[in-house]
Amino acid sequence: MRTSLCDTLGIEHPIVAFTPSEHVAAAVSKAGGLGVLGCVRFNDPDELDRVLDWMDQNTGGKPYGVDVVMPAKVPTEGTQVDLDSLIPPEHREFVNRTLDELGVPELPEDEKERGGVLGWLHSVARSHVDVALRHPISLIANALGSPPVDIIEQAHSHDVLVAALAGKAEHARRHVDNGVDIVVAQGHEAGGHTGEIATMVLVPEIVDAIGGRAPVLAAGGIGTGRQVAAALALGASGAWMGSYWLTTAEYGVTMGDSVTQEALLAANSSDTVRSRIYTGKPARLLKTKWTEAWAAPDAPQPLPMPLQNILVSDAHQRMMRASDPQAVSMPVGQIVGRMNEIRPVAEVFNDLLREVEETFTRLDKLR
Amino acid sequence: MRTSLCDTLGIEHPIVAFTPSEHVAAAVSKAGGLGVLGCVRFNDPDELDRVLDWMDQNTGGKPYGVDVVMPAKVPTEGTQVDLDSLIPPEHREFVNRTLDELGVPELPEDEKERGGVLGWLHSVARSHVDVALRHPISLIANALGSPPVDIIEQAHSHDVLVAALAGKAEHARRHVDNGVDIVVAQGHEAGGHTGEIATMVLVPEIVDAIGGRAPVLAAGGIGTGRQVAAALALGASGAWMGSYWLTTAEYGVTMGDSVTQEALLAANSSDTVRSRIYTGKPARLLKTKWTEAWAAPDAPQPLPMPLQNILVSDAHQRMMRASDPQAVSMPVGQIVGRMNEIRPVAEVFNDLLREVEETFTRLDKLR
Numbered sequence: 001m002r003t004s005l006c007d008t009l010g011i012e013h014p015i016v017a018f019t020p021s022e023h024v025a026a027a028v029s030k031a032g033g034l035g036v037l038g039c040v041r042f043n044d045p046d047e048l049d050r051v052l053d054w055m056d057q058n059t060g061g062k063p064y065g066v067d068v069v070m071p072a073k074v075p076t077e078g079t080q081v082d083l084d085s086l087i088p089p090e091h092r093e094f095v096n097r098t099l100d101e102l103g104v105p106e107l108p109e110d111e112k113e114r115g116g117v118l119g120w121l122h123s124v125a126r127s128h129v130d131v132a133l134r135h136p137i138s139l140i141a142n143a144l145g146s147p148p149v150d151i152i153e154q155a156h157s158h159d160v161l162v163a164a165l166a167g168k169a170e171h172a173r174r175h176v177d178n179g180v181d182i183v184v185a186q187g188h189e190a191g192g193h194t195g196e197i198a199t200m201v202l203v204p205e206i207v208d209a210i211g212g213r214a215p216v217l218a219a220g221g222i223g224t225g226r227q228v229a230a231a232l233a234l235g236a237s238g239a240w241m242g243s244y245w246l247t248t249a250e251y252g253v254t255m256g257d258s259v260t261q262e263a264l265l266a267a268n269s270s271d272t273v274r275s276r277i278y279t280g281k282p283a284r285l286l287k288t289k290w291t292e293a294w295a296a297p298d299a300p301q302p303l304p305m306p307l308q309n310i311l312v313s314d315a316h317q318r319m320m321r322a323s324d325p326q327a328v329s330m331p332v333g334q335i336v337g338r339m340n341e342i343r344p345v346a347e348v349f350n351d352l353l354r355e356v357e358e359t360f361t362r363l364d365k366l367r
Numbered sequence: 368m369r370t371s372l373c374d375t376l377g378i379e380h381p382i383v384a385f386t387p388s389e390h391v392a393a394a395v396s397k398a399g400g401l402g403v404l405g406c407v408r409f410n411d412p413d414e415l416d417r418v419l420d421w422m423d424q425n426t427g428g429k430p431y432g433v434d435v436v437m438p439a440k441v442p443t444e445g446t447q448v449d450l451d452s453l454i455p456p457e458h459r460e461f462v463n464r465t466l467d468e469l470g471v472p473e474l475p476e477d478e479k480e481r482g483g484v485l486g487w488l489h490s491v492a493r494s495h496v497d498v499a500l501r502h503p504i505s506l507i508a509n510a511l512g513s514p515p516v517d518i519i520e521q522a523h524s525h526d527v528l529v530a531a532l533a534g535k536a537e538h539a540r541r542h543v544d545n546g547v548d549i550v551v552a553q554g555h556e557a558g559g560h561t562g563e564i565a566t567m568v569l570v571p572e573i574v575d576a577i578g579g580r581a582p583v584l585a586a587g588g589i590g591t592g593r594q595v596a597a598a599l600a601l602g603a604s605g606a607w608m609g610s611y612w613l614t615t616a617e618y619g620v621t622m623g624d625s626v627t628q629e630a631l632l633a634a635n636s637s638d639t640v641r642s643r644i645y646t647g648k649p650a651r652l653l654k655t656k657w658t659e660a661w662a663a664p665d666a667p668q669p670l671p672m673p674l675q676n677i678l679v680s681d682a683h684q685r686m687m688r689a690s691d692p693q694a695v696s697m698p699v700g701q702i703v704g705r706m707n708e709i710r711p712v713a714e715v716f717n718d719l720l721r722e723v724e725e726t727f728t729r730l731d732k733l734r
Contacts, residue, residue: 001733168637169704188555189565197636198556198565200588200597201701205636221567230567230597232733233726269564269572270535334568337536359600360734366368366599367727 001228001356005215005237008161008182009034009138010063013353014238015228016217017245017345018067018141021254022051022058024245027345029062036065036141039128048128052135065139065163066132070125070147071305072178087311091300095315098293102327104318111317121306126151133158141165141184143193144281146175153179165219167195167202169209176213183210184240187220191243191333193283194220194274200234207235223335225355229363232356243333249344261342263288263325269337277312278331280305286330290319368595368723372582372604375528375549376401376505377430380720381605382595383584384612384712385434385508388621389418389425391612394712396429403432403508406495415495419502432506432530433499437492437514439545454678458667462682465660469694471685478684488673493518500525508532508551510560511648513542520546532586534562534569536576543580550577551607554587558610558700560650561587561641567601574602590702592722596730599723610700616711628709630655630692636704644679645698647672653697657686 005014012032019025025035037055042048055064129140129151140147140155141163155162156179163182166172172183185206187199197205199220207216218231219240228239245251247264263286271287277294278285280303285291293299302308316329332339372381379399386392392402404422409415422431496507496518507514507522508530522529523546530549533539539550552573554566564572566587574583585598586607595606612618614631630653638654644661645652647670652658660666669675683696699706 003733169635187565187567189568197701198554198567198588200554200566200594201556201636201704204591204593205704221565224571226571226601227567229730230600232730233597233600234593268536269568334564337568337572357734360730363596363599363727364731366370367724 003237016240018242019245021251022055023250023253024248024345025064026055026058027250029059029064031346031349034063034065036067038067040069045127045131049131056135063138065137067141067143068125068128069143070122071144072146072148083310086307091311094300099315099318102289104322104327107318139163145171146178146180149178169205172206173209176210181214183214184217184219189334190220191284192331193281203234203236221335223338225352226359228352228356229359243335247339247342248348249342259323259325260328260330263328264336264339267336269334272334276302280308283331284333286332288328289326290329370604383607385609386612388618389422390617390620391615391712392431393422393425394617396426396431398713398716401430401432403434405434407436412494412498416498423502430505432504434508434510435492435495436510438511439513439515450677453674458678461667466682466685469656471689471694474685506530512538513545513547516545536572539573540576543577548581550581551584551586556701557587558651559698560648570601570603588702590705592719593726595719595723596726610702614706614709615715616709626690626692627695627697630695631703631706634703636701639701643669647675650698651700653699655695656693657696
C-alpha cells in the first residue's frame with residue numbers, strides 16, 4: 001500500500017501513529033510508518049528535549065513527528081495560581097469525595113504539588129514547538145485544529161509539515177486556508193477529542209471539501225487492515241491511529257502502567273463514553289467508575305478548558321498510581337473492543353499491512 | 368461489484384434500499400438492487416396488501432423485500448384506548464404547546480382521530496408479515512433485531528429470508544442463533560433506531576462475531592460509492608442504505624412531501640440528533656425546532672415505546688401537512704449532508720455503481 005502521503009512524509013507505509021510513548025513512536029517509524037509523539041505529558045520542556053534526543057538516537061534515521069495541543073486563538077492565561085483560583089470549591093470537593101468513594105489512595109507526599117499537566121496551556125504548547133523544532137522532526141500535528149499562523153510559518157521555515165485534526169468539513173477548509181499541510185479527519189468513534197460526525201461520513205466529506213489541496217488522514221475506529229483499507233476507499237491518503245498502540249508492549253515500557261492496559265484489554269467497543277470531564281472539551285474516554293461518577297445526576301458540570309484538566313490532574317495521577325482498573329481515566333476510541341492482548345508494535349504493524357493486502361485482494365475479486 | 372449476497376438474494380448488485388416508498392423500492396429492485404418496503408406506515412393491513420400488489424406489478428419480476436418493526440419479546444398490549452390512558456397529560460400539554468409555539472396548524476377535522484401510527488405495535492407488525500407472505504417477497508427485515516422465532520420459521524417455510532438489524536456484536540450473534548439469515552450492522556451515524564458504535568468499528572466486529580454464519584450488510588453513513596466500497600473493505604457483503612433515498616424523485620411521488628425533502632436538502636452532516644422522541648428508543652433524526660424543543664431543560668423525558676410514538680403521532684401528521692421545513696420530524700442519518708438535490712433512483716444507483724468501480728480501480732493502483 002503506497003499513497004502520495006508516503007512521498008510527502010518520506011515514509012514507506014501511510015500509517016501514522018499518535019502516541020504519548022516515545023517507545024511506540026520510534027517503533028512505528030522504524031516499521032515504516034510515522035510515529036508522532038504526543039507532547040502534552042511534558043510539563044518541563046527540557047524533559048521533552050531529552051526524550052526527543054532519545055528519539056533521534058532510536059528511530060534509525062526514519063522520520064517522526066510530534067503532536068501538541070494548541071488552540072488557534074491565543075487564550076488569556078494566568079499563572080498556575082490564578083487558574084487554580086477559578087476552580088469552584090464544590091468541584092474540588094466532588095473530585096475528592098469521588099476518589100474516596102472509589103478507594104483511590106492519596107499521592108505520596110513527595111509526589112504532591114507537581115502542578116498538574118500544563119501541556120494544555122498555550123504557552124507550554126509553544127515551548128513544545130520550540131523544543132521540537134530543534135530536532136529533525138518531519139511533522140507537527142495539532143490536536144485542537146489549526147495552530148496559529150505564526151506557528152505554521154515557523155514550522156515551514158524549518159521544512160516541517162503541519163497537520164491539524166478536524167471533526168467538521170468547515171474546520172478542515174479553514175485549516176488548509178491557514179496553511180496546514182495535512183488534515184486528520186477524526187470521526188466520532190475516535191479516542192480523545194472528537195466531534196459528532198462518524199469517520200464513514202466525515203472522511204469523504206473532508207476530502208471533497210478541501211478538493212485535493214491537502215492529503216487527508218482518516219482517524220477514528222481504525223485497528224485492523226480492513227479499516228485501513230476502508231479509510232483509503234473513503235478517499236483518505238492514510239490512517240491516523242492513536243488508541244490501538246495503547247496495548248502494545250512498547251507503551252508499557254514507557255508508561256510502566258499495567259493497570260490502564262489491564263482496563264483497556266478488558267473493555268469492549270461499548271465501553272467508552274464521550275465526555276467533557278478530561279479537558280473541558282468533548283473527548284472519548286474509557287468508561288469506568290470515574291466517568292460514571294461524573295455522569296451521575298448530582299455531579300457538577302465539567303469546567304471549560306484548561307480549568308477542567310487542572311481540576312482533575314491530581315485525580316489522574318492518583319488513579320494511575322492505584323491498582324484498580326475500574327478507576328482509571330483514559331482517552332480511548334471504540335476500537336478498544338479489538339485491543340485484547342499486549343503485542344509488540346512491529347507485530348501489530350505487520351498484521352495491519354498484511355490485512356490491507358488481503359482486503360485489496362478480496363475486493364479485487366468482487367469486480 | 369458482486370458478492371455472495373447477490374446469489375443469496377437473486378440480485379445483481381449488493382445494495383439494499385430500505386424505504387417507506389413503494390416507488391423507491393420498486394425502482395431500486397428494477398435497477399438491480401433490493402428494494403425493501405418499510406411497513407410501519409401502514410395502519411391498515413389491507414392498504415399494505417394493495418401497495419404490495421402494486422409492487423408485484425411494478426418491479427419487473429425483480430426481487431423485493433419488506434421491513435417490519437417487531438420486538439423479539441411479545442409485549443403486553445392493550446387496545447388503543449388503554450395505551451392512550453398511559454400517556455401523562457403533561458406530555459400531551461408539552462406537545463400541543465410546542466406545536467403552537469412553532470406555529471404548526473391543527474389537522475383538518477376530517478383527518479383527526481386517525482389513531483396514530485400503529486405499525487409499532489407487535490400485533491400490527493404481525494399482520495404486516497401475514498400480508499407480506501401472501502406476496503412473492505424475498506426478504507423480511509426487522510428494524511428491532513431478531514423477530515420472534517415463530518416468525519422466522521414462518522418466513523422460512525415460504526422460502527423468504529429474514530434480516531435483522533444489529534447495533535452490537537452480541538445482538539448479531541443472538542440473531543443468527545435464532546435463525547436470522549442476514550445481519551444488518553447499523554452504525555451510530557445511521558438514521559432511525561441506532562446504537563452507540565460507529566459503522567467503521569461495528570461492521571468488522573459483527574462480521575467476526577458471527578464468523579461466516581450469515582452475510583452482513585453495512586448500514587449507517589453510506590451515500591457514495593466510496594462508502595459502499597469501504598463497507599465491502601470492512602467485510603460486509605453489501606450495503607443497506609435508508610436515508611439516501613429520501614431525496615429521490617420517487618420518494619416525492621409516494622409522499623408528496625416537499626417540505627420534508629426541502630429540509631433534508633438544506634441539512635448538513637451536523638444537522639442530526641440521536642433522541643428517544645420519535646419512538647421511545649434512541650433514533651437519529653433531522654435536527655429541527657421540534658427536536659430542539661424536546662432537548663430544552665424544561666421538556667419532559669420521552670415515554671417508552673410504543674407510548675412515545677402514540678404521543679407524537681398527531682404532531683408528526685400536523686408538521687407534515689404544514690409548510691415549515693424548520694418544524695418537521697424525520698429520521699435521517701449523518702449522510703444527510705450529502706443529500707443536496709432531488710434525483711431519480713436510477714441515477715443515484717448508477718452513480719453508486721460507477722463510484723464503487725472507480726474506488727476499486729484507485730485502490731488497485733495503491734498496491
